[in-house]
Amino acid sequence: MSDQGCVAKPRTGVTPGTMSLTQSAALSAVGAKGSRPSVGRGFRARTAAPAALDPLKRELDAWSRRGAVATFWWRDDDASGIRPGLDALLELRREADVPLSLAVIPAHVENGLAARLVAEDAVCVVQHGYAHANHAGRGEKKAELASGRSHTEVLDELIAGGDRLRAAFPGQFATVLAPPWNRIAAEYVSLLPGIGLIGLTTFGARSLATPVPRLHVCNCHVDIVDWRGNRGFVGWTPAIGQVVAHLVARREGRVDADEATGLLTHHLDHDEGCWDFVRAFLSVTRTHPAARWVDVKTAMDPGS
Numbered sequence: 001m002s003d004q005g006c007v008a009k010p011r012t013g014v015t016p017g018t019m020s021l022t023q024s025a026a027l028s029a030v031g032a033k034g035s036r037p038s039v040g041r042g043f044r045a046r047t048a049a050p051a052a053l054d055p056l057k058r059e060l061d062a063w064s065r066r067g068a069v070a071t072f073w074w075r076d077d078d079a080s081g082i083r084p085g086l087d088a089l090l091e092l093r094r095e096a097d098v099p100l101s102l103a104v105i106p107a108h109v110e111n112g113l114a115a116r117l118v119a120e121d122a123v124c125v126v127q128h129g130y131a132h133a134n135h136a137g138r139g140e141k142k143a144e145l146a147s148g149r150s151h152t153e154v155l156d157e158l159i160a161g162g163d164r165l166r167a168a169f170p171g172q173f174a175t176v177l178a179p180p181w182n183r184i185a186a187e188y189v190s191l192l193p194g195i196g197l198i199g200l201t202t203f204g205a206r207s208l209a210t211p212v213p214r215l216h217v218c219n220c221h222v223d224i225v226d227w228r229g230n231r232g233f234v235g236w237t238p239a240i241g242q243v244v245a246h247l248v249a250r251r252e253g254r255v256d257a258d259e260a261t262g263l264l265t266h267h268l269d270h271d272e273g274c275w276d277f278v279r280a281f282l283s284v285t286r287t288h289p290a291a292r293w294v295d296v297k298t299a300m301d302p303g304s
């Protein structure tokens with residue numbers, strides 16, 4: 001979907017996440033398991049995964065029994081420079097050997113971030129709006145891409161932001177928009193392909209994979225920060241509950257089964273509970289035969 005080529009090429013020609021559950025079952029019968037990417041050897045949860053992970057294991061077992069593969073992808077928001085949490089994030093990603101999409105705020109990006117990421121070949125940069133500025137009206141939920149702004153102003157910002165990321169992260173910038181606060185007014189969506197943005201990611205099960213021509217959507221479904229509470233880890237049961245709810249809905253066909261389940265993290269805000277959860281979640285999903293992590297390019301456009 002992008003000529004920026006920010007991600008490693010698929011290690012096989014087969015991408016089960018592109019298929020229907022039925023097709024995946026057929027593939028499994030001829031050895032899909034053998035085509036899975038290699039698991040990061042030696043990667044283990046540092047602490048024993050608590051029993052709260054059991055519902056996830058049971059749900060993945062249910063996918064296994066159907067011969068289906070549950071795809072996952074990972075987006076981390078609010079990057080701009082070298083900040084606390086960034087090293088931990090990148091180290092965890094490397095240990096788990098899974099792709100990561102880092103949502104970077106273009107107007108605030110610092111040279112140090114580009115230098116830090118240049119050797120990270122499984123990290124993509126996606127566009128986190130422009131300046132993470134709130135343009136919502138009084139009493140409305142925060143949004144940079146709020147309704148009612150001048151289209152010219154919005155597009156000029158997004159173009160400038162994309163240019164900045166393309167220049168700062170050559171080869172790593174995916175032309176995907178992650179709107180700040182996961183909100184974008186409907187009036188802007190159809191304008192995105194015209195300025196070169198061909199992916200959009202917000203939060204919650206997507207209603208359409210391609211809402212307008214040349215624009216792919218893949219959202220996140222698991223937010224591990226308790227924003228309305230202590231702004232720390234939301235807790236094991238609520239976090240796993242979000243994962244399992246999306247997986248069950250996919251398996252039962254109540255949402256788009258081909259939309260990869262998205263983990264949303266915020267490295268700047270993580271407490272130990274957040275890191276412990278991500279580590280354990282990655283450990284389970286990297287070793288279960290019915291789980292596969294995909295990069296943003298595949299998440300957005302499984303047929304790419």
Ligand SMILES: [Zn+2]
Binds near residue numbers: 077
């Ligand atoms: Zn943000």
